Every structure is written in structure tokens, then in C-alpha cells.
Amino acid sequence: MIRVAIIGAGLGGIAAAVKLRKAGAACTIFEQSSGVGGTWFDNRYPGCEVDVHSHAYSFSFLKYDWPRTHATQPELLAYAEHVVERFGLRPHLRLNTRVTDLVWEESTSTYRLSTEHGDTEEFDVVVSALGLLSVPRYPQWPGLDTFAGPGFHTSRWEEHDLAGKSVAVVGTGSTAVQIVPAIAPQAGQVYVYQREPGWVEPKNEHDFSPRQRWIFRNVPLAQRLNRARIFHNGNRRFRGYDTGSRRQHRMRALCERFIATTIKSPPTRTAVTPDYPWGCKRPILSSTFYPALNRDNVELVPHAVRRVTPTGVIDETGAERKVDVLVLSTGFQPTKFLAGIDVKGRDGRSIHDVWRERASAFMGITVPGFPNFFILYGPNTNGGVSVIAQLERQAEVVVGAVRRLARTRRGSIDTSPDAARRFVEWVDRKLATSASAMSSGCHNYYHDPSGHNVTQWPGGHLAYAVATRFVARFGLRTTR
Numbered sequence: 001m002i003r004v005a006i007i008g009a010g011l012g013g014i015a016a017a018v019k020l021r022k023a024g025a026a027c028t029i030f031e032q033s034s035g036v037g038g039t040w041f042d043n044r045y046p047g048c049e050v051d052v053h054s055h056a057y058s059f060s061f062l063k064y065d066w067p068r069t070h071a072t073q074p075e076l077l078a079y080a081e082h083v084v085e086r087f088g089l090r091p092h093l094r095l096n097t098r099v100t101d102l103v104w105e106e107s108t109s110t111y112r113l114s115t116e117h118g119d120t121e122e123f124d125v126v127v128s129a130l131g132l133l134s135v136p137r138y139p140q141w142p143g144l145d146t147f148a149g150p151g152f153h154t155s156r157w158e159e160h161d162l163a164g165k166s167v168a169v170v171g172t173g174s175t176a177v178q179i180v181p182a183i184a185p186q187a188g189q190v191y192v193y194q195r196e197p198g199w200v201e202p203k204n205e206h207d208f209s210p211r212q213r214w215i216f217r218n219v220p221l222a223q224r225l226n227r228a229r230i231f232h233n234g235n236r237r238f239r240g241y242d243t244g245s246r247r248q249h250r251m252r253a254l255c256e257r258f259i260a261t262t263i264k265s266p267p268t269r270t271a272v273t274p275d276y277p278w279g280c281k282r283p284i285l286s287s288t289f290y291p292a293l294n295r296d297n298v299e300l301v302p303h304a305v306r307r308v309t310p311t312g313v314i315d316e317t318g319a320e321r322k323v324d325v326l327v328l329s330t331g332f333q334p335t336k337f338l339a340g341i342d343v344k345g346r347d348g349r350s351i352h353d354v355w356r357e358r359a360s361a362f363m364g365i366t367v368p369g370f371p372n373f374f375i376l377y378g379p380n381t382n383g384g385v386s387v388i389a390q391l392e393r394q395a396e397v398v399v400g401a402v403r404r405l406a407r408t409r410r411g412s413i414d415t416s417p418d419a420a421r422r423f424v425e426w427v428d429r430k431l432a433t434s435a436s437a438m439s440s441g442c443h444n445y446y447h448d449p450s451g452h453n454v455t456q457w458p459g460g461h462l463a464y465a466v467a468t469r470f471v472a473r474f475g476l477r478t479t480r
């Protein structure tokens with residue numbers, strides 16, 4: 001039986017475990033946190049919920065009775081736990097166990113895996129499922145460490161009574177737009193610091209009616225057909241990333257209409273209107289953020305932060321606002337793949353040395369010289385309608401490789417350097433003309449310090465499904 005280590009018990013690790021166990025592999029899932037769910041375990045800020053439709057942001061292999069169009073964080077956490085129970089993964093979990101090192105042993109075609117507790121174990125195959133948005137990005141503002149009140153990153157939320165308090169939320173990405181409407185009714189005053197606005201679309205979230213839920217539960221294919229409809233629309237929406245396309249114009253017009261119809265103050269309308277194409281930054285979905293900006297106790301500060309004092313925040317114009325609580329909604333460091341783990345492949349080479357110039361992987365999953373090592377949510381796989389579907393496709397590539405190892409009785413499977421190079425060249429060519437390219441004057445978190453877009457998949461989910469199903473196998477070779 002092939003022994004597989006899966007690092008991370010988020011939805012990626014869970015998908016891999018379900019599919020690999022079905023294929024007959026023995027799985028051990030290592031998770032540094034005390035529970036499963038990954039990003040939905042870490043992120044517990046007020047208003048936290050997914051902005052992708054629940055029927056798409058869930059596994060294709062399990063029908064589930066979703067109560068809303070967009071599941072809340074507690075619902076997503078319950079879902080992760082449900083899948084773990086339903087597929088009997090609990091005995092295979094090692095919670096509170098951070099993996100620190102992986103070293104490929106050529107003589108045995110195995111990885112020696114070490115954990116923070118000093119234990120080592122051997123595995124035939126290792127799957128990294130660390131997620132993309134898990135390393136917080138802390139700003140380097142002068143004085144930040146002198147701030148006297150509670151100050152924390154959104155993914156490390158601290159519960160404080162905000163009644164009557166003055167709260168600064170810095171950032172206006174997908175996270176901040178959920179937090180601001182959720183805390184504004186309790187807080188005395190909320191200052192929203194915006195460095196550069198994002199395009200915001202209405203999310204149109206709502207509870208399913210009892211009738212709808214009955215239909216999705218009982219009518220064969222109803223949930224699947226709805227899922228197919230969402231993916232079809234999502235794949236079409238992808239055309240908007242072409243800046244000259246009709247869909248790009250439609251998306252901008254939709255967002256501009258949303259601003260005009262929901263925000264009362266003309267200066268705020270101007271301040272939230274981006275001057276770059278839709279799709280440059282990750283599109284933001286929120287029906288409640290703009291209405292929250294109309295509240296008397298919410299002020300949009302359309303400036304970056306310059307400095308923090310013990311009692312307040314000074315923006316780039318020099319204006320200081322007194323603040324009791326500082327919320328850093330400043331995002332993550334997604335270009336730092338495999339942060340915190342040292343992976344050594346053939347000839348003792350570290351993956352971080354191989355990635356010195358840029359992080360890349362064939363199909364975003366495998367790296368030449370690192371046999372039997374697979375990455376879920378790796379370089380250039382973000383996007384494509386729903387990440388859950390992307391993760392499933394990646395898990396299926398792992399299953400295909402594991403089956404091949406078992407069938408051929410070979411010890412290892414490695415990636416053709418030529419296939420990996422051609423994949424990256426293709427990705428770069430595609431992304432060069434996308435709305436997210438830096439050449440369009442765009443700032444986003446997709447680019448590494450040397451300017452390579454290392455996070456985004458340059459197509460819809462359908463293209464990724466075809467690539468992983470029909471092309472991936474040609475880049476992978478059994479080697480011994």
C-alpha cells in the first residue's frame with residue numbers, strides 16, 4: 001500500500017485524502033492547527049463568509065444541504081468536519097503537528113518527513129496542501145509596535161467588545177468589505193483606510209427558501225445542474241480579463257452602477273471608483289460594504305497609512321485619527337509558496353533554492369527534481385471559478401500518479417523539465433495580456449518581487465480541468 005503524507009487539513013487536504021483513500025492509498029494528514037478546515041479554521045472575523053456560491057464552493061463528490069447561497073465561516077467549518085466524518089478521515093489526522101522538513105531519499109524512493117515535535121517518518125508520496133492565503137502580510141509602518149490598544153491581523157482575530165470604540169480597518173480587499181458592515185453597528189466609529197480601491201460587485205447572497213432546500217436535497221441532479229450553471233457562467237465571466245472585451249466593459253459598468261446606486265456621498269463615490277481595469281486585482285463581491293459607507297459612524301479614509309502612534313493612525317496626508325482598536329486587513333503573502341517547510345529533492349536541492357528566481361510548477365502541481373511530491377493550490381493555480389474545484393482536479397492528478405506508481409511498481413514519478421518550462425512559458429504568455437498584468441498599471445498580490453505573476457491560473461476552470469485530465473500525464477515520468 002502506498003503511504004501518502006498530506007500536509008494540511010483544509011479543504012485541499014481533505015479532497016486529497018478522500019480521493020487517495022478511495023484509490024487505496026494509506027493517508028496521514030498533518031495539520032498544524034487544532035482542527036480541520038484550513039482557511040475557515042483560521043479566519044473567524046465578524047462577517048466571514050465565502051463569496052463564491054456554496055454549490056460551487058463545495059466538493060463535487062458530496063451533495064450537501066446548504067442553507068444559503070454563500071456559506072458563512074461556521075457553516076464552512078461544519079462542512080469540513082462533516083466531510084472528515086463522512087469519509088472516515090478522523091483516525092488519519094495528526095492535529096497540532098506542523099511539518100518542518102521533507103528530505104527525499106533516493107535509495108528508498110521515499111521522503112523522510114520531520115515534524116515540529118522532532119518525530120520523523122517515511123512516506124512514498126507527499127502532498128502539500130498548505131493553501132495560498134495563509135501567511136499574513138503585516139505592514140511595516142513606523143510606530144505600529146507602539147500602538148497601545150488591541151491591534152491584530154484579520155486572520156488572527158481577537159474578540160473585543162467594540163461598543164462605543166473607535167476602530168480603524170486598514171485595507172479594502174475581500175476581507176475588509178466583510179468586516180466593516182459586520183462591526184459598524186456595534187462600534188462607535190469605524191475608519192476604513194483605503195490605499196487603492198477595488199472593483200466591487202453585488203454578491204446577491206440570500207438564504208435558500210425551505211422549498212429550494214427541499215428541491216436541492218431531493219430532486220436528482222438539481223444541485224449538480226445548479227453547480228454546472230454556476231461554472232458555465234464563471235467560465236464565461238473569465239472573458240472579462242481581456243481588457244478590450246465586451247465583458248470587461250459590462251463588468252465595469254455593473255460595478256459603476258452599483259457605486260452610483262448605493263453610495264450617497266459624491267466624494268466617496270469618486271474615492272471608491274478604481275482607475276484600472278476590472279480583474280486587475282481579485283474582484284470583490286459584497287452587497288453590504290457600500291451601504292455601510294453611508295453610515296454616520298463609518299468614514300472612508302481614501303489614503304494609505306503613514307504612521308501609527310500609541311493612540312491613533314496617521315494617514316499619508318498627515319491627518320491623525322484617534323483609534324482604540326486597529327484591524328490589519330492587509331492581506332497575505334501568497335507568492336511565498338511552501339513557507340515554513342524545507343523540501344529537499346534529488347541531490348539534496350532545496351525547493352526554495354530552485355524557486356529563488358520564481359516559484360513555478362508543472363500544472364502548478366509538480367516540480368522537476370522533486371519526485372513523488374505534489375502541491376495543491378501551487379503556483380499559477382488560483383482562480384478558475386471555485387478553488388475547491390481546482391483542488392479536486394489537482395487531487396485527481398495525485399491519484400493518477402499514485403495509481404501509476406502502484407501499477408508500474410516503480411519507486412518514483414518525476415516531472416519532465418521540458419514540460420515544466422513549456423507550461424510556465426504558456427502561462428506567462430497568457431497572463432501577459434490579462435487585466436491582471438502589471439503592464440496595465442495594476443497592483444495586486446499576484447506578482448512576486450521580481451514581477452512574475454506566480455499565483456494566477458490564466459483561464460477558467462474548464463481549461464484547468466482539461467489540462468489536468470489530458471495533458472498532465474505527459475509531463476510526468478516514472479523514473480525508477
Ligand code: NAP
Nearest residue numbers: 049050051139171172173174175176195196282329330331
Ligand atoms: P487583499 O485582497 O490583499 O487586500 C489587502 C488590502 O490591504 C488592500 O486593500 C491593500 O491595498 C491593503 N494594504 C495592504 N498593505 C497595506 C499597507 N501597507 N498600507 C495600506 N494598505 C495596505 O487581502 P484580503 O482582503 O485579506 O483578501 C485576500 C484574498 O483572500 C482575497 O483576494 C480572496 O482571494 C480571499 N478571500 C476570500 C474571501 C471569500 O469570501 N472567498 C473572503 C476574504 C478573502 P492595495 O490594494 O492598495 O494593495
